[in-house]
Amino acid sequence: VALFGRGRGTANADDAILAIAIAEPKLSAAHQMFTTGKVGLTYKPTDSDFFSDLESEMRKLLTAGEKMTGTRYNIVSDKYGYRWIMMADDQFEDLVMAVYALGQSFNEHGCRNQLLAAVFPFTYEGKDVEWIYTYKHGRFYPFVPGTDGQHRDNNLEIGLSDKIGKLLPMEKKLTQWYALWGVPFDAV
Secondary structure, eight states: OGGGTOOOOSOOGGGGGGHHHHHHHHHHHHHOEEEOSEEEEEEOOOSSHHHHHHHHHHHHHHHHHHHHHOOEEEEEEOTTSOEEEEEEOSOHHHHHHHHHHHHHHHHHTTOGGGEEEEEEEEEETTEEEEEEEETTTTEEEEEOBOTTSSOBOHHHHHHHHHHHTTTSOBOOOGGGOOOOTTOOGGGO
C-alpha cells in the first residue's frame, strides 16, 4: 500500500482483492480481457461523527493519491442511499492499491461492515464484464450486463468464472452473484 504511504502490515481479510492486480496482465494477454481504467467502490454511509471522520480521511487519501499517482476520483450517491467512490487511472495497479487502501481505512475505523463491493469493469469480446469483489465474502464474481440494462448473460458469467477461477479467488455460490446495475462509471 505504498501508494498512500502506509505499510502493508499483517495479512487481513481483504488481501484477496490484490489478486486482480496480479491477474490483470494475464487477463489481457491470454484472455483478451481489457481493463477500462476505472473502478467503483460502494458503501453504505451512516449518520455519525465517527463515520464523518472516516469520510474526511478517505477524501484526504484520495487527494493524496491523485497528487502522487494521478488517480482521479469522484464521490457520488445513488438512488438506493449508497455512496460510490469512482476512480480512474491508466495504471490498473494504482486503482487496485487505492481500493485496498480505502478498505484499510474502513477496517481501521471499525466500519468494514459498511463496505459492499468494489467493481472492476473490463471489456471482453465486445461486451462489458464487471469483476465484482464482495467485502462480505472476500471473493470475486463476474457480472455481464446485457445491453438492455435488465438482463444479464449468465452463461458467459459461468464460463468466465470457470476460465478465470485459477487467477482470482472466485465466489462459488451462484446465489451470491448479485447484479449491480448502473454503476456510475461515467462519474469520473
